[in-house]
Amino acid sequence: MQWSQIKTLFILCFLILDVYLLLQFIDKQDRADQEQYSRNNDLTIQEKLESEEITLGDIDVGIEKEASIIVSPIEFTEGQVGTVEGLDNQETVINSNNLIIGHMDEPIPIAEEASGEEIGNTIGNYIYRFGDYQFWHWDKDLNALLFFQEKENQPIYYNQYGLLLVFLNEDNEVEYYTQSILGDAKQHEERTLIPPLRAIETLYDNNELYSQDHVDNVQFGYHTWIPTLSSGKQVFAPTYKITVNGEAGDRETRDYFVNAIEGQVFSNTDEDFTRDVIVKNLSEVQMLTQDPDWKDDMVNKLRSLTQTDTNRSELP
CATH class of the missing domain: 2.40.128.690 (YycH protein, domain 3-like)
Structure with missing residues (x-):
């Protein structure tokens, strides 16, 4: 074999070796970069926040x-219906959609600066399964209290079927409430x-x-x-x-x-959620087959809240 051919063969071998070593280096570098990214991922987020x-x-x-979790709709038993209807200081109706609608015989006062715990201590004995709910918010514009139902000892955020909505009058007294209950999970x-x-x-x-x-x-x-x-x-x-x-x-x-x-x-906001629930509750109260003497007053109350909310949303 001539020397020129041997030299060419050596060159090809070294080129192949160089390509192999380059590929090994790139692969090793990629793995090192991935490990470094994994180690410093939280730090990178922290740096973003610190920069702002x-x-x-x-x-x-x-x-x-x-x-x-998968949650079934509640199905009231006769015993549960009896318990709801026997709650103190109120008249309650359970409509066809299993929504509890309550009217207080004697309004219950709520202190202006009451905490969620204090509110709970005040009204808890008047609400069916009150311990299943967590205080969320006092909407001062609508003068309404929101409570979210809990499942697995955790709150379910913004779900109209697991909500206690308490309506106060101008003296911050509980007059009406609506309560929806989620069933088994x-x-x-x-x-x-x-x-x-x-x-x-x-x-x-x-x-x-x-x-x-x-x-x-x-x-x-x-x-x-x-x-x-x-x-x-x-x-x-x-x-x-x-x-x-x-x-x-x-x-x-x-x-x-x-x-x-x-x-x-x-995506959720208190205002949009509460407005939508009040509109639905208004429809539910209007369609009650029973005719309690407070029905018209509650309809007017809820209607005024929806009108107030609409007007507020139209403000610039």
């Missing part, structure tokens, strides 16, 4: 795995949840967090995932409630709800 002076409070919920298979910090990053990436915001805390609950199956059941997803600026007196407090399995942000 966005601070974090206690965001640990202590839950890594959880299941979605069944869990799906547990799934690994995204970390709370990842949910906060989703808000940041969606431009929901602003410079100098403070994320006060992250809490755990459920949110409607599939509104209604053919059986009438509903599916609720594990959900993070992320409160922003709750401790900042000079900034508006905001609550966000992020699916803890898939990461998407649920």
Whole structure:
């Protein structure tokens, strides 16, 4: 074999070796970059927040795995109906959609600055299965108290079928209430949840967090995932409630709800939700087959609230 051929063969061998070594280096570098990204992923999120002076409070919920739940509609037994109708200081009606509609014989006063716990102590004995509900909000514009039902010891956020809505008069006295109750719950298979910090990053990436915001805390609950199956059941997803600026007196407090399995942000506002529920309740009261002597007054009360809310929403 001539020397020129041997030289060419050596060159080809070295080229093949160089390509092999280059590919090995690139693969090793890629794996190193992936490991570095994995190690520094939280730090990267922190750096994003720090660049905007966005601070974090206690965001640990202590839950890594959880299941979605399927909840059946409630079906009242005769005994339960009797219990509801026998509640003190009120007349109650359970309509065809299993909505409890109540009118207080003697209005119950609520202190102007009462806490959720104090409100609960005041009205708890007058409400069927009150212990299944968690105080959410006192809507001062509508003068109404909102309570969300709990399942698996966690609140179900913004679901009209698991809601206690208490209406106060101009003297902050309980006059009327409507109560919907979710029935039995069944869990799906547990799934690994995204970390709370990842949910906060989703808000940041969606431009929901602003410079100098403070994320006060992250809490755990459920949110409607599939509104209604053919059986009438509903599916609720594990959900993070992320409160922003709750401790900042000079900034508006905001609550966000992020699916803890898939990461998407649920869209909800107190105003829209409460308005929609009042409109539905108005229709339910109007269609009562019973004719209690307070029916017309409650219809007028709810109608005035929907008109007030409409007028407020039209303001610039």
